[in-house]
Amino acid sequence: MKQTSGIDALLEALKQSGVNVDGRFDADAEAPSDGAGRSGGNGGGAKPPHVHMEVPFADRMAAWGKKALIIAAIVIVLIGLAAYWWFHPPINIHSTDTWMFVAVFILLPLFLVFWSKSHSYKAGTGKVEANPGKAKAFKFASYVPVAVAVLGVIGAIMSLSIFPGNAEKYANVLQTDTLDFANDIKEVNYSEIPIIDxxxxxxxxxxxxxxxxxxxxxxxxxxxxxxxxxxxxxxxxxxxxxxxxxxxxxxxxxxxxxxxxxxxxxxxxxxxxxxxxxxxxxxxxxxxxxxxxxxxxxxxxxxxxxxxxxxxxxxxxxxxxxxxxxxxxxxxxxxxxxxxxxxxxxxxxxxxxxxxVPQWVDRAYPAELLIEQYNWSGKYKDGWLNSVFGQAGVVQTTPGTDGSLGYNYIAKDDDVWVYTGVTSATADNSIVGFVLVNQRSAESHFYSVPGATEASAMQSAEGQVQNLRYKSTFPLLINVSNEPTYFMALKDDAGLVKKFAMINIKQYQYVAIGDTVAECQKSYQALLATNGVSTGDTETLGVLEAQGKIVHIAQAVVEGNSHFYVKLEDGDNIYDFALPGLIEIVGYKEGDPIAFKYVEAEPTNPVEEILAADGASAAATAKEAQATGDAAGNAA
Incomplete structure (x- = not known):
């Protein structure tokens, strides 16, 4: 039995797989060979076999007549039109959908047709004779769809922020003005605040x-x-x-x-x-x-x-x-x-x-696009190198709790504004301010208010009701007594709103919880008053007046703030005088008469202001007396 060499076995395997193998080992196609397929000349070194690979698809296409090619072209056009109608990509050079459609339905088929024809004419097949001229022409034609694809890649590279000059362009897509929170954001109207998400x-x-x-x-x-x-x-x-x-x-x-x-x-x-x-x-x-x-x-x-x-x-x-x-x-x-x-x-x-666009339209700009545009300005305002290496002054919008974008909507001036916090590039647990962007006009405002992120505020609110396992909604930004405040609903596992929370952005340990919005509001403003924050218009709080003789006064420090606690002779209520807002209380002692305005709360009643004997503000009376004394001294 004849033993088969390794090279013979390889050639046989190639033949079985459809590869046309020319087994001549000589460099000259006309050189004689013996029956074993070896060259017979002067003991020269053997050359490797010339292997010719046939591509059945290319061969079949090369053998098509004009009629078949016309039919194939019509079918391709019809399929392309049907695909265009179904997928309806925009006909626009700036659209990535357009480029994908063209690449799949036009460039790739053209490349395959031209390449296969070039391959068939170059080597020749059983049905097509070799024709170097046609092979070269089709090879050149196959470069056209490749060149178009390369143009798309170049265009994509020129769109990157690293491309010279692009960082400044990205930073200026959205123009943002810096405004004062208390002056620009009106105090909240609780009859108009969205309380559900x-x-x-x-x-x-x-x-x-x-x-x-x-x-x-x-x-x-x-x-x-x-x-x-x-x-x-x-x-x-x-x-x-x-x-x-x-x-x-x-x-x-x-x-x-x-x-x-x-x-x-x-x-x-x-x-x-x-x-x-x-x-x-x-x-x-x-x-x-x-x-x-x-x-x-x-x-x-x-x-x-x-x-x-x-x-x-x-x-x-x-x-x-x-x-x-x-x-x-x-x-x-x-x-x-x-x-x-x-x-x-x-x-x-x-x-x-x-x-x-008419006034009633509220969503001309998608929210996520506006946030992306603001992030461009926060990242690239000092150039691309700074955005990657130094990152001095680089800011970004705060992320959501689930890794998505964190934002909410605010009704302002009969428009819908996208709200989100702004934090540093390292995305820590604090914000440097927040941004509002109008969804109809893209008008953008930044407010410098350092404080807690929305995620931190949500965790703080949930901590107040951790025994109930309520989950917080993403906060809304509201103005309460000129204090930037987070407002959120607390929901049970069924998704039903059970309670409401307000958290001071600057001091997010100030958390007020209520079963209703009104109760939450009252508790929050009482909390502000307790900590020496003026709550402005007291009529909405149900502010009461009290007067009498002090029977007990004590001082304590709560969370770093000094408080005086007072009891009057005709009741058991404890009144909380927070410093430094009510510094006049240090001049009072047990047995002194006093009059003041306060807000009912539990367990203590925060005092709004101390009144003089005639019902006027004690602080105002003191300033008036000082001004009178100064005037008398000047006259003397």
Whole structure:
């Protein structure tokens, strides 16, 4: 039996796998060889075999006639058009979706066709004769899609912040003004403050939806729940959607009959029926009336950002579709320059410049885009090198508790503003201030208020009710007696709001808890007064007056602050005089008469101000007496 060498076994394996192996070992194709396939010349060294690999796909394509190529081209075009209609990417050189679509459906097929034709003509196959000219032409053509892809990569590199000059551009995408908190943020109106978060709104909306059996069986509430200002109140709105494909087929002619509306202040939820003007364009539509497809095909060259569902002041439903523009390189520096308004009932659209957007529109700029833009300015304001190495003055928005972005919404001047804290680059447990950005105009304000982060405040609030295991919502920023304050709801495991908390941002150990907003407010302002913080207008606190003779006075230091505790002869109440705000108390002793204003609280009653015998403020009387004495001295 003939023994097979290792090289013979390798060649046989290559033949079995479809590789055409030319087994001649000589360098000259015309050199004679013996029957064993070895060269017969002068004992020259053996050359390795010439291996020719055939590509069946390339060979078949090379053998196609003109008719087959035309049919293939038509099929590819039809598939491309169908893919474009289904995926509807914008036709815009600045869109990454466009580049991905072109790469998958155009550049890759062209490269494969040109490369396979070049390969077949270069070496020749059983069906195609070798043709160096055609091989070279197709090889050159295969470089074209590669060159286009390389241009996209270059554009992406030119969009990076490390590219010269880009860091300054990123820092200036969003312009932020520094303002004073007490002057710019009005004191909170508790009848307008949103006391629940999105998750609670979803629970309330779904509960209300369950009370309408004919809707539950056919529709479900969309998870959007956009927060807007509606008729002066903060609300969340979300359209209904078809429950499944079969329910869409059954109800598509009649449309979607209602949307959910949840008042964030009163916690009232309702399903608003639209009567003869139902929603026909929505995200639950799978085909032509899908809102994303409808708007994109109507404006094929626009790049749309996150769409939101809103209602105007008459309760009519609209889709708000922000239009992106790129300001840095090919893909960088995203911002909004236009907004397309789409009537959810008729599908009619309005294309508006950002400055022409009507007042009732609240969400022209997506919240996460605004936070990203502010982070660019906080990171790159002193250049790219500083953002990576020195990081002097580098700040960023505070993260959420679950690793996502941490932000909330504030109603201000009939607009919705995105609120988030601002912390250092190391993301420690303190903030250097906070930022508000208008979602309609991108107007941005920074307020320098050092204090605790939202996550720290949430933990502090939860610590007050740790025995109940309530969880805190992400805080709202409010102004209480010119004190920047976190306000949050405390929810049980079922997601129901059980209590409310207020925490002073500067001194986050000042935590007030209440079963109602009014009770929480009263407890918080009493806490401020106890710690020597003036609470301003006392009428809203239910401030009382007391007077009598001091029967006991004692001094104590609480959390580093001095307090005088006083009892009067006609009661058992203990009154708390906090220093340095009420420094006049040091001039009183047991047996002295005293009059003052205080707030009822437990276990002590914080005093607001000390009154003189005629009912005026003792501090004001003392200043007036001092001024009179100084004037008399000058006259003498």
């Amino acid at each position: 999105r998750d609670s709104a979803v629970l309330l909306g779904n509960r209300e939806m369950g009370s309408i059996p004919e809707f539950v069986s056919q529709f479900e509430i969309s998870p959007l729940y956009s927060q807007i200002n509606y008729q002066g109140a903060p609300v969340r709105v979300s359209p209904l959607g078809y429950a499944d494909l079969f329910k869409w087929f059954t109800n598509r002619e009649a449309g979607i009959p209602a949307y959910a509306l949840v008042n964030m202040t009163t916690q009232d939820a309702e399903i608003v029926k639209l009567g003869d003007n139902p929603i026909h364009y929505s995200q639950s539509e799978p085909l032509v009336r899908n809102i994303d497809r409808h708007v994109q095909l109507s404006y094929p060259f626009y790049m749309f950002d996150e769409k939101s569902f809103e209602i105007d002041e008459d309760g009519h439903p609209w889709w708000i579709c922000p239009v992106q523009t790129r300001t840095i390189g090919l893909f960088g520096g995203t911002t909004i320059n236009r907004v397309v308004l789409c009537d959810a009932t008729t599908g009619e659209t309005q294309d508006l410049a950002i400055e022409d």
